[in-house]
Amino acid sequence: MSNLWLDLGNTRLKYWLADDIGQIITSDAKQHLQAPAELLIGLTDRFDTLAPEFIGVSSVLGEEVNAQVAESLATLGIPFEFVHVDANHPLLTSDYDAGQLGVDRWLQILGAVDRKKRQCIVGCGTALTIDLVDHAHHLGGYIFPSIYLQREALFSGTKQISISEGTFTSISEGVNTSDAVHRGILLSIVGAINEIARRNPNYEFTLTGGDAPLLAQHLNHPIHIKDSLLLNGLMRYFDQQNQPR
Ligand SMILES: Nc1ncnc2c1ncn2[C@@H]1O[C@H](COP(=O)(O)OP(=O)(O)O)[C@@H](O)[C@H]1O
Ligand SMILES: CC(C)(COP(=O)(O)O)[C@@H](O)C(=O)NCCC(=O)O
Numbered sequence: 001m002s003n004l005w006l007d008l009g010n011t012r013l014k015y016w017l018a019d020d021i022g023q024i025i026t027s028d029a030k031q032h033l034q035a036p037a038e039l040l041i042g043l044t045d046r047f048d049t050l051a052p053e054f055i056g057v058s059s060v061l062g063e064e065v066n067a068q069v070a071e072s073l074a075t076l077g078i079p080f081e082f083v084h085v086d087a088n089h090p091l092l093t094s095d096y097d098a099g100q101l102g103v104d105r106w107l108q109i110l111g112a113v114d115r116k117k118r119q120c121i122v123g124c125g126t127a128l129t130i131d132l133v134d135h136a137h138h139l140g141g142y143i144f145p146s147i148y149l150q151r152e153a154l155f156s157g158t159k160q161i162s163i164s165e166g167t168f169t170s171i172s173e174g175v176n177t178s179d180a181v182h183r184g185i186l187l188s189i190v191g192a193i194n195e196i197a198r199r200n201p202n203y204e205f206t207l208t209g210g211d212a213p214l215l216a217q218h219l220n221h222p223i224h225i226k227d228s229l230l231l232n233g234l235m236r237y238f239d240q241q242n243q244p245r
């Protein structure tokens with residue numbers, strides 16, 4: 001008995017194949033280059049051989065793409081279900097507009113939620129999200145452009161800044177355009193997360209998403225990195241056996 005869990009984000013398609021006690025058998029993350037349904041078709045042979053009994057899907061790609069993805073999944077002849085935010089879930093309540101909250105943010109919170117804790121969940125994906133959860137009640141949060149989106153915005157929004165390569169490794173002041181851009185962008189995100197931590201001293205911080213390891217290096221307080229938080233949320237949502245790691 002195995003299940004396939006899909007996370008369709010704005011940059012990458014992630015999938016995990018897990019057994020019925022939530023142990024990961026195989027997983028992968030691929031940039032879908034704005035063609036997730038086509039990428040999925042390319043993966044159907046792999047999914048066929050993995051032969052899951054069920055496919056749980058998280059997608060923030062909108063109804064049109066979701067319909068294409070559903071069409072690709074239907075060719076597998078395996079039951080599948082897209083997750084929708086449940087404002088009255090037994091494990092989690094929220095002040096956020098349930099019709100607007102990204103299902104990935106909601107599942108990341110569901111994957112971490114602990115009613116004995118005050119938690120800050122930071123999603124480090126195409127958009128960077130910060131969500132505050134007080135004893136299993138979601139207070140709300142913030143959305144920022146990721147470091148890459150910020151660099152693209154500077155590139156397209158200015159005449160003289162044509163920086164499109166480079167690494168985000170320091171928040172010390174820069175002495176050339178490329179360093180000033182990369183350090184300024186990194187500082188904007190790291191500074192925001194540190195400010196949220198300063199304002200919420202007794203919150204436990206958990207980072208997830210592709211950029212979590214990069215950002216974590218520059219934070220000046222203890223944090224947890226959990227790269228399978230959304231997966232935990234999917235398994236909890238579909239009521240699979242899994243212990244929060
Ligand atoms: N322009 C880019 N150049 C290099 N890597 C990028 C770029 N944009 C995104 N990425 C990488 O893709 C990953 C996106 O993280 P992920 O959590 O999968 O995002 P999402 O869930 O939004 O698809 C990150 O690891 C990030 O480093
Ligand atoms: C904020 C997001 C774009 C993050 O998505 P991601 O970076 O994981 O691709 C996604 O959660 C989303 O589309 N949210 C809808 C708007 C909201 O949460 O208010």
Ligand SMILES: [K+]
Nearest residue numbers: 010061062127
């Ligand atoms: K968009």
